[in-house]
Amino acid sequence: MPVNVAKRTPAVFGSRAIVNAGALVFAASMVLSVGGFVFHALASRHLGVDAYGAFYALISLYTVVGLPVSIFAPVVAKYSAEFSALHDDGHVRGLIGWIIRAFVFVGALYVVAGLLFATPLSAFLHVAPWEIPIVGLMAAVGILASTMRSIGQGLHAYGAYAWSLASEGVVKVAALLAGAALGLTIFGTTGAFLCGMTAGAVVIAAPLIKRYRRIAPEPIILDWRRIFATTGGAAVLTLTMTAMGFADVLIVKHFFPPEQAGLYSVASLCGKILLYFVGFVPAILIPQATHRHARGEQTRKILWGTVVFIAVVSLLAVAAYRVGGLLLLHILTGRAFDAALPLLPTYAAAMAALALTNSLGSYGMATHRLAFVVPLLSATLGTLGMIAFAHPTLQVVVSELMIGNLVMALAVVVPLAIQGARGTHA
Numbered sequence: 001m002p003v004n005v006a007k008r009t010p011a012v013f014g015s016r017a018i019v020n021a022g023a024l025v026f027a028a029s030m031v032l033s034v035g036g037f038v039f040h041a042l043a044s045r046h047l048g049v050d051a052y053g054a055f056y057a058l059i060s061l062y063t064v065v066g067l068p069v070s071i072f073a074p075v076v077a078k079y080s081a082e083f084s085a086l087h088d089d090g091h092v093r094g095l096i097g098w099i100i101r102a103f104v105f106v107g108a109l110y111v112v113a114g115l116l117f118a119t120p121l122s123a124f125l126h127v128a129p130w131e132i133p134i135v136g137l138m139a140a141v142g143i144l145a146s147t148m149r150s151i152g153q154g155l156h157a158y159g160a161y162a163w164s165l166a167s168e169g170v171v172k173v174a175a176l177l178a179g180a181a182l183g184l185t186i187f188g189t190t191g192a193f194l195c196g197m198t199a200g201a202v203v204i205a206a207p208l209i210k211r212y213r214r215i216a217p218e219p220i221i222l223d224w225r226r227i228f229a230t231t232g233g234a235a236v237l238t239l240t241m242t243a244m245g246f247a248d249v250l251i252v253k254h255f256f257p258p259e260q261a262g263l264y265s266v267a268s269l270c271g272k273i274l275l276y277f278v279g280f281v282p283a284i285l286i287p288q289a290t291h292r293h294a295r296g297e298q299t300r301k302i303l304w305g306t307v308v309f310i311a312v313v314s315l316l317a318v319a320a321y322r323v324g325g326l327l328l329l330h331i332l333t334g335r336a337f338d339a340a341l342p343l344l345p346t347y348a349a350a351m352a353a354l355a356l357t358n359s360l361g362s363y364g365m366a367t368h369r370l371a372f373v374v375p376l377l378s379a380t381l382g383t384l385g386m387i388a389f390a391h392p393t394l395q396v397v398v399s400e401l402m403i404g405n406l407v408m409a410l411a412v413v414v415p416l417a418i419q420g421a422r423g424t425h426a
């Protein structure tokens with residue numbers, strides 16, 4: 001039965017609610033991030049430089065191949081946020097059912113694709129063929145977890161969202177410790193990683209299904225014109241985050257010797273600490289900006305608060321990498337990866353620019369300011385091309401990554417500023 005939204009008033013999110021939600025998601029994101037870095041610290045010590053480079057390439061491949069589906073995650077969050085603002089539980093129930101059916105099917109396709117493309121992908125990355133199907137299975141679980149978290153994010157179900165993040169980080173490490181007791185290999189490491197992802201998917205899906213299972217689902221009539229318009233921004237933003245965070249690792253794994261690829265993987269791991277530290281921001285920014293924009297309220301204060309927070313944290317973090325980079329390497333990976341030290345500050349600066357790009361792009365999507373799409377896509381592809389065709393040393397690759405990320409941040413800032421000055425919202 002349709003909800004009578006005329007008698008329902010959308011919830012008002014005050015500053016205290018935003019701070020509380022932000023603190024909860026931040027804490028859970030830190031558990032996931034810390035768990036991830038503990039996981040990689042243990043894996044790098046047990047696997048060694050060459051094998052760890054291969055494992056990190058597999059994780060990067062998992063992220064990249066999930067890109068075509070993951071672009072819909074922000075769209076799902078936006079739709080569920082709008083249904084929540086209208087208290088339309090029937091359509092929320094319909095959306096959950098549609099997502100589960102669609103993405104279970106897509107996940108099965110990923111598993112099949114992993115079997116079919118095992119030989120060419122393993123040759124490109126210089127890994128064993130049997131490792132590629134595991135990546136397909138990881139992608140299947142990951143996309144389901146991501147889309148269900150997007151629904152929870154849009155519904156402001158920050159408790160379930162936070163538990164999902166935290167459980168993934170904890171279970172991942174626990175499974176790895178169990179594998180290490182039996183003698184850790186790449187198979188055991190990827191298996192432990194998959195266990196954590198599965199736990200995160202179950203923890204977010206179970207409460208949402210329980211909450212809405214007794215509600216009659218309303219049919220989801222998709223506005224494909226609107227979806228494609230919104231997905232354009234989501235696709236480009238997701239492409240940027242994935243490519244600049246992981247595709248460089250695949251390029252290095254293909255062109256450089258195993259030892260050099262292992263060192264670059266550790267530099268990427270350490271540099272991403274900064275990216276993950278502020279990665280919770282869009283999870284709060286998108287629903288709040290969408291909610292206020294839909295009600296005709298001003299959203300600039302949310303944006304400015306985001307920019308200032310990221311800028312301050314990034315400046316302090318890059319300085320910390322310069323002063324304590326060697327200590328960080330020893331904590332995460334031991335002394336076997338000390339040669340990666342010169343790469344750390346530059347890689348961290350690149351991740352700081354990427355974090356800013358992600359938050360600005362998320363704000364643009366939430367407020368229907370999408371003029372950044374073409375400039376950002378051009379800057380992303382240009383950076384990838386530059387890395388692929390000019391990579392004499394690892395230091396050059398990292399410098400290219402930093403320059404490209406700075407250009408991408410400008411590619412978002414300028415269109416947003418122009419549209420804001422013109423008062424354009426579409």
